[in-house]
Amino acid sequence: MTVTPLIGYPNLLDVLEVEGERLATSTIGSDLESEVPHLPGMRLGEVVRHVGSVYRMVVSWLHDRTRPTRWQRAPAEDQSLVDYLRAGLLEVVHELARHDPLEGAPTWWPEHQNYGFWYRRLAHETTVHRYDVQMGGAAAMVGGIPPEIALDGVDEILTLWFTHRLGVLGIADLRPGRVAVHTGDRRWIVQITPTGTSAWRAEADEPVDAIVSSDPAGMYLWLWGRRPGAHVLEAGDQEVVSQLRDLLKVATR
Secondary structure, three states, X not given: OOOOOXXXXXXXXXXXXXXXXXXXXXXXXXXXXXXXXOOOOOEHHHHHHHHHHHXXXXXXXXXXXXXXXXXXXXXXXXOXXXXXXXHHHHHHHHHHHOOOOOOEOOOOOOOOOEHHHHHHHHHHHHHHHHHHHHHHOOOOOOOOOOHHHHHHHHHHHHHHHHHHHHHHHOOOOOOOEEEEEEEOOEEEEEEEEOOEEEEEEOOOOOOOOEEEXXXXXXHHHHHOOOOOHHHOEEEEOHHHHHHHHHHHHHHHO
């Protein structure tokens, strides 16, 4: 299987760098103990720490070529949370920029074993959590998500998280059904069977049990559980749509 994002890899690296700095800037002046909407029990500071930790985990994985068990998971005693985040961002952007995105690299998705996987994964990791921090912080306005980034994010969550991640978790005993995910000029088919899940880009209408539709940013955030259902139009079998939402929560937690 060849994984090709809907936008170019250089653009994804730019997204990572820009969104990472937006995340850092949005953290300044915010209450680090405030709860983050749509992430029960998660504090704003913990979200920022998590992102900085992920950056370092990826760099360690790429350097050593094996999945790490130890890395700097929190700021040093003399390091602020924002400095911790920015240092990790600088390090991972530098590491990725040194390599062609199609060069082989270890990842957790067998079908996408190259540096480009991390270009894409970290771009969306950072974008979603930047949104989280801006939603939870009183000091920042919530910035938008460009349609082209959102569309690629929809593709990633459906093909990577919903398809691969749920397969790894061994989710079974599901109610069969098909849902069309429609946003912008793109359409995906999500298939749920008793033994697993899958999703693919659809070039034409295919038989489905339900349809969910929204603008690209709205769909992106809905799939990530960051936006209530009122922002997405649902038609057809509501039980299948509810199951889709529940499965996405399991896949992305």
